[in-house]
Amino acid sequence: MLEWVRRAARRVNEVDAELVRRSAALPRTVADPALGAVTVAANHGLLWFSVAALLASRQGVTRRAALRGVAALAGASLTTNAVAKPLLPRRRPVDDLVPEHRRLADRPRSSSFPSGHAASAAAFATAVAMESPAAGAVVAPLAAAVAYSRVHTGVHWPSDVAGGALLGTAVAVATRRWWPVRPTTPGQARADERVPALTDGAGLLVLVNPASGDQNHDPSAELARVWPAATLVHPDGSDGEDLAETLDRVLHGDWSSVRALGVAGGDGTVAAAAVVAARHGLPLVVVPAGTLNHFARDVGVPDLAGAAHAVAEGAAVRVDLAAVRVDDGPSRSFVNTASLGGYPEMVRLRERWTGRWGKWAAGAAALVRVLAGAEPLTVRVDGQLTRVWLLFVGNNGYHPQGLAPAWRPRLDHARLDLRYVRADVRFSRLRFALAALTGALTRSRVYVRQERQSVEVEVLGPPVALARDGEVSARGAEGNRFRFVARDRVLRVYRPAEID
Template identity: 40%
Template sequence: MGTLDAEIYDTIARSPSPLLDSTMPVLTHAADHSKLWMAIAAGLAVSGRPSLQRGAARGIASLAVTSLVTNQAAKRIRRRPRPHPGLIPDPRRARRQPTSNSLPSGHSASAAAFAIGVAVENPPAGLVLSGLAALVGLSRVATGAHYPGDVVAGLSIGAAVATLGTRVVPPIARPSLSLADPTLVEAEPRPDGAGLVVVVNPASSDGRGRRVLKDIQTALPAAEIVELDDKDDVAAVFADVATRASIIGVAGGDGTVACAAGAAVDAELPLAVFPAGTFNHFARDIGCGTVQDTVHAIASGSVSKVDAVWLNDSRLILNTASIGAYPHFVRIRERLRRRISRPLATATAIIRVLREDANVRIEVDGQVLDVSLFLLGNSIYQPTGFLPTRRLRLDDGLLDVRILEMGHRWATLRLLGSLAAGRLERSRLYHEMQVPEFRFTAVDGPVAVSHDGEVEESYSTAHFRADYRRLKVYGPVRSRRI
């Protein structure tokens, strides 16, 4: 194999080609220190296409892991000297010949990792980048830096790392469900915001609400602005707004948005959401990730219907509800935020939750489960597993329920093994289902239920029901794309 590898290298080196002479040095230099892939990732990140943005993030993560594996492990397995560059024509020869071990090619490994990482989220873009990765591998041979076998080994390592990454963090893919087209609602265009009453929490997200307030006043001068303070009854404020508004607007965190949605449903009015919270999950998923997105939707009259979830037919939920570790985490974090910054409070709360036993026993369909993680989402979340991040549609009429049991022998080791093997969905400790309604009963007394980032009441019995396309919201139809 080594002799064949050297003969192929000699054949490429001796091949006279002005095209190779002019392109290969430029391409291999661009790939030094992964500059080429970082530049492409930056372009994908600002493309506005969610699948390309996810591809950029996955590609860079795969590249980083691959570089570590290649340089710190693979290159130490077998020492192989670099090929002699004397046969390479001068115009094609690299300006600086590397001195590290030749096997495998680090440039090729990084190229394959990035290309496959992007392909996992966006196959057409990944196909194009795979061709570019192959050219980078060719440039390493054409400029005299590597033997062909080094390139093949590098490409294999990069592809393997990116593929294994999909087992740890599954890609976001459109569910295999046949869904009806979005339900659009006729609405009058309001370019100046006439009839819109926006309730703003100026203190949300450490002052972001105040900046959003100024943007709304500039873009929608005819809109009425209502500012909240710590003494206001938020539900009462929205109920009052509903009596005089044609559109209920809200700028705040997800908890405030959920309160506004309840008033909008009761008054049968459309809801306009301006992202002013820390995460803005609901605003982002309906396509209103910026104030300008919401302003454009109001100006053009773009309204559609999305689902809501009812807890015991009295509490409206827009994003998620949970019990067990997460409500415990929220309580600790909010208590610490009175004394320290939010990032430090979040980190401290995570550490405390991991050290404490926050399991909850619930009964589901006659079976008692010792639950560590229980997450229920409004519509199907992607990807599957522990790290759901976003929804492709908010109008499928389903609840996304994910349950993790820990009350079994060696539960942690079994769980980690299933996760590493990419077989979490088949683990007996993990349950994932999509249903129109879900009910559980607390075995050891009432349990706290957290929803939309807030910890509210405790319940002995919780009944969740999807309310199909009940809420009218402003947002661009393009948000349905992945």
């Protein structure tokens, strides 16, 4: 076995030497200084941080790609420099193997195997492509140039680059374990063929919340251009009752002329409009105009053009609503999630930081802040006494099943996704954090996930706030008894037919 390893190593060295000789024999071109510049720019990952900043300048898939890319870059750099290089020492090529004009002024002195530059480049490019194939296709040639530049400048053998690239790719793919990639297809839902086709928007009443998302952009002009016959309304508030009162005043209580209700805003505004639509039996048109737009993405309406297409062809699906009754108050619906304990505070912090860092990074930072200073809640969950740090209820089952529920494969399953982090286990916060970081949360004793049709939560102690669809209940609206229930396929939502 040992002799076979020695023969394999000699063969690798022979191939490396031959490839380096061929590279050195290439004629001098303008590519030489460019490759030298790009290899220096990639020192300490500075080139990739710059690309990540550019990708993160826009919300959405490119920002997610940037965040995953930086996470993979950090993992690859740590694995290469702290593990692989010390365990697998190898001498670098000597200076005179490549022409003098290619040589770097400051040659690295660490182990030649594996190439840290190649590992970082492959990790970043692979991670970006996992979130955004289009962005990955743009980044990949730059990553390939960085990897080859290490051979071209004479500081690595080709096998060092190949090993680094394999390691970086593996690290990027491994991020899926604790940070799954959101699928491109929307959640499944049963098609509904009884919604009207409204080409010019006649009979369409659209609620517009300019305060959602980019507060410097009011989508009213675009909506009027797409649906010139529609009626646009700017509500007094985002609460369901406020919306109902605003609409009643606009319509003088006569809903007979309204054939569909539209909403342009974030998830909180969409949830409030959904309540009104379900109450009056109207199909809902969702125009994503918020920061995160979870519901619109799950339904499969990515933008105004998608909504207009669905409305023009009269295509819709039936989806569930979930409802919660706080103490003896009225039942309030939510389209995405509701939460208790540390979650409302985490929502506040996440929303405050999302614009600066992106959703995932803001959510992780908010979770750390909340868990560090939170006080556990003593609760009864369907009569079972326990203590929890935070409690989450989703409208239908969310994926992934671990730390950061992000999407739903189905929207019409009539189930609640109940999750909570136990506080009645020793070192529960530490165990929760370690399980989340290692991707083993679903097997941890401190984490509970169940699917139910209904659930009742009683908080023993002072009243607490409830967060619904990213909106935290106002002070004075807290409660102690929370009864959650799934309502099967009560809402019709326009969605392009080709998705079904």
